[in-house]
Amino acid sequence: MSALKIILYKNKKLSNGENPVRLRVYFGKERYISLGMSAKPTEWNEKQGRFSAKCSNYEAKNAILRNHLARAEQLLSEIIESGKPFSIHDFKSKFQGNDKKITVLGFLDQRVTELIHEKSIGNSNKYKQLRSILQQYKSGEYLFSDIDYTFLKGFESFLLARGSKKSNVHFYMRTFRALVNEAIRRELLDAEEYPFATQFNKNKYSFAHLKNDYDPKPLPxxxxxxxxxxxxxxxxxxxxxxxxxxxxxxxxxxxxxxxxxxxxxxxxxxxxxxxxxxxxxxxxxxxxxxxxxxxxxxxxxxxxxxxxxxxxxxxxxxxxxxxxxxxxxxxxxxxxxxxxxxxxxxxxxxxxxxxxxxxxxxxxxxxxxxxxxxxxxxxxxxxxxxxxxxxxxxxxxxxx
Missing domain, CATH: 1.10.443.10 (Intergrase catalytic core)
Structure with missing residues (x-):
């Protein structure tokens, strides 16, 4: 299967009765990027991935598609040459010309401000605490795509080495996970790059072992x-x-x-x-x-x-x-x-x-x-x- 191909996405029908034209990106899994164009099945050449002669202005539209594909191929080549893991989020941002990077610490600042406006002071303080301790662990600018198993395991070791209780480390990791979930909802990170373990992928980072020192103290x-x-x-x-x-x-x-x-x-x-x-x-x-x-x-x-x-x-x-x-x-x-x-x-x-x-x-x-x-x-x-x-x-x- 070709890594890049322009297709008519027939799984979705628009209000005008046409199907959207999308760029299919295959890198271990199929993802799709909208190209802002559409056509009827009768106006599409499936084999060539182009508008057929039955579509009005098909030559001009196909020229646009060729430019899209050329740009996508160039971006993919640059990513492969860089040696960095493929990120559909980064690829999509660059392809759409919206590759302004929001750093993890920058997004934490944003969330703190939002929560204060929402009068959720307790949660805003949690994110303030997380930002402060992350700054100590690793200063500078880093993106959500940089957050992987190695980063999180290193953060855990850093917290334990400085004397934090397991329950406190669990608190920081739980807050961090909530931040990552919100980043995915806002498309700052692709869901495929989720760094925390789930029931479907247990090889990612898990902090379940950090609750061992939970010690409720009821009155006898x-x-x-x-x-x-x-x-x-x-x-x-x-x-x-x-x-x-x-x-x-x-x-x-x-x-x-x-x-x-x-x-x-x-x-x-x-x-x-x-x-x-x-x-x-x-x-x-x-x-x-x-x-x-x-x-x-x-x-x-x-x-x-x-x-x-x-x-x-x-x-x-x-x-x-x-x-x-x-x-x-x-x-x-x-x-x-x-x-x-x-x-x-x-x-x-x-x-x-x-x-x-x-x-x-x-x-x-x-x-x-x-x-x-x-x-x-x-x-x-x-x-x-x-x-x-x-x-x-x-x-x-x-x-x-």
Missing amino acids: MDELERLKVFPIHQYPHLQHSYDVFIFLLRARGLNFVDLCNLTVENLVAGRLNYIRQKTGKLYSIKITSEMYEIINKYQGELYLFPILDDAPTKASARYWHVRKALRLFNKDLKEISAIMGFKKKMTSYTARYSYTNVLVQNNVPVPLIQQALGHANIATTQHYIKKFANEEVDKVDAFI
Whole structure:
């Protein structure tokens, strides 16, 4: 099969009843580039790859096609002589005269600006962090077509060598993958050059092994029971944080950021209905008497909890307002766990881990746990609860 050929693409019919004329590029796989021309099957010479004499102005149109093919052959020859891997994206950009290169770091800057405008401050900060660490790993200008297994494996080694935890490296790689996916959607990289492993190509780079140090820290069942009778009257300055933690726990391990944004409109017919910011998934939780007691203690005209009452309106400033509140909350939880003599310090995530652990210890079926936690697939839930199950098996081993 010839590497380059002009064809009538019969798999698609235009609104005028004609088929588009395209340049077929074969380099291990067929790809097609539109030439902005079309014809009916009766107006096309299949063997020659040209307009037939039945088409009006066929000679002028064929001259244009010959120029297109000559240009394509020249570009392909230059790529082969350069010794670089063939990239359909680069070939297409040069062929169409749109070969302005967007670097990886440049696209990161673009995404940060876009996300700030979209008021997605958390995600914009993730890309800022990725850009900063990539700049340290490899400065200068490099393109998405330069991102391959060797680049990513080297980036992983760089992060581990500087002391990053596996979970942090996993975070950077996950963010990088999201950036590459967006680059493909915007045709900055051809899908065939995707550098990350998939179920169809396991020889590309995978970061699945970087989650080995995942270590959720739930409160053991006995400590959770003791927490219910925490002597809060002796520590009134911890009252608000204690109540918030209990509410998070009873609301299926509600995320602190989501708690901050709860309003009176989220209370519907005895249920707490809200959309989780991280996933966009709708949750509907029955409000217990204990939850109502806490809500009634703090509910304002708008928010259920007063954390955002005096928050600035600018999205970036509002984000940091919540982050500051979270730091203070975790500081109080650390003090509570110290007072109680718990083995591990508490954080806002302890509520979610502890809620999950209670379900696991009470033999709740995994599909129900998946539904309660709002996981999109059961594999996520199984990974989430694996640590808790292992700890119970360890206790059984102690009897041997």
